[in-house]
Amino acid sequence: MNQEIILLCLAAFGAGFIDAIVGGGGLLQTPATFLILPQYPVATLLGxxxxxxxxxxxxxxxxxxxxxxFNYKVLIACTLSAFIASFSGAFLVSKINNTQIKPIILVVLVAVALYTYFNKQFGVQQHKQQTITKQVALAAVFGLIIGFYDGLIGPGTGSFLILVFIAALGFDFLGASAHAKIVNMGTNLAALLYFAYSGHILLQFAIPMAVFNIAGSFLGAKLALLKGNKFVRIFFLIVVFGTILRFAYDVFLKA
Known part of the structure; x- marks a missing residue:
């Protein structure tokens, strides 16, 4: 038990650090939890x-x-729609075969990585090209899509949110990351409510993991604010690349 908690807490710290900067901490925390606690049901570990x-x-x-x-109108629209969609995704996770979706996500991630790498100004400065009404509408639509994805599959949600805030809404990397954190709070809370209602939470592991995730998040957010947009852009590319490897493994190698 003690060894399990130590390993889980280390994974949670790393996940919190990554998540605070560009999202994608679930790529570390979730697989680590599955590996360390293989005796529990998948739904219980996800919760x-x-x-x-x-x-x-x-x-x-x-x-x-x-x-x-913060742009509160955009933030509220995206968070509310993502909250509702994430709850629905968590409910449907046991009823839909998400392996069919992963090849599509893999292609999208590769495109995102290539575009971000070759477009050096992507997300370095803020570019507002839409009216506030259009921004709110786009935020609500993308909130539904990404929120549902988070409840259904999960890994890379923070990175997708950052991409939407930059490419569709005109934010810079730092602003996008900040807004993505609020929306991700909503998706996590929605999924958590469903898993708690269905009794799929192990508090003896979740509480110490939460303490270490908080420590990692505090450090990651502080570093992102200190280093600025260019640092977050580089970190974004690293995490997207890691996400690509994860999905490529699931699509091509995992039985």
Whole structure:
């Protein structure tokens, strides 16, 4: 038990650090939890990791809120739609074969990585090209899509949110990351409510993991704010590449 908690807490710290900067901490925390606690059902492990994820994301969001100006109309529209969709995705996760969706996501991720790498100005500066009405509408639509994805599959949600805030809504990397944290709080909370209602949470593991996820998130958010957009852009590319490897393994190698 003690060894399991130590390993889980280390994974949670790393996940919190990554999540606070560009999202994608679930790529570390979720597989690690599955590996360390193979004796528990998948739904129980998914429910358990939602507590540290929510805790760490909340701390990062508070840290960003002190230095980044939020667009509250866009934020509310995206968060509300993502919350509803994430709850629906969590409900349907046991009824839909998500392996058919993963090849499509893999292609999208490769395209995102290539575009971000070759477009050096992508997300370095803020570019507002739409009216606030159009931004709110786009935020609500993408909130539904990504929220549902988070509840159904999960890994890379933070990175997809950042991409939407930059490419569709015209934010820079730092602003996109800050807004993504709030939306991700909503998706995590929605999924957590469903898993808690259905009794799929192991508090003896979730609570210490949450403490370490918070510590990692605090450090990650502080570093992102200190280093700025170019650092976040590089970190974004690294995490997207890691996400690509994960999905490529699932699509081509995993039985």
């Amino acid at each position: 358990t990791v939602k507590i540290p994820s929510l805790a760490g994301t909340t701390i990062a969001a508070v840290k960003y809120a002190k230095q980044v100006k």
